[in-house]
Amino acid sequence: MIDIIVDDGIPLAELPDGALLRQAVAAACSVAGVSRRVTLCLRLEDDSAVHELNRQWRDTDTVTDVLSFPMQEGPDLHFDEPLGDIILAWPFVKCEAERLGLKTGDHMLHLIIHAVLHLLGHDHAEDGQAHRMQTMESRAMRALGLRDPYGEEHAHV
Secondary structure, three states, X not given: OEEEEEOOOOOHHHOOOHHHHHHHHHHHHHHOOOOOOOOEEEEEEOHHHHHHHHHHHHOOOOOOOEEEEEOOOOOOXXXXXXXXXXXXXXXXXXXXXXXXXXXXXXXXXXXXXXXXXHHOOOOOOOHHHHHHHHHHHXXXXXXXXXXXXXXXXXXXX
């Protein structure tokens, strides 16, 4: 089950529909080798709320595009319990997509995939981890019929 919570003031018409958001979660799970249904909360907030969460939990005094808050520690995850929360800063994501020349919805789906992989225990702190995670993100995006966010480097992996 995926709870989707949208903050007041975020225009629903600009967001991908709930079914597509759920497909992004399923694609991330699939490339990570998880075939079971997962439970998580996806929340779209304004920039100031995400800025505050980033300051409070990551000691970083700036807004960011997406935050993941795992409720479990790996390697053994319990899929009958929630994996955690994903929080997107909608205005920031929209501006970031425009700056990068991407469709806003596609960029949002990529960030959701990225965050789900974090909830599943993947990280990108080191080069080898980063390459593995980017490869999974690329595969999930292609499974949704979307552009590979990392280009040719991951196209045939």
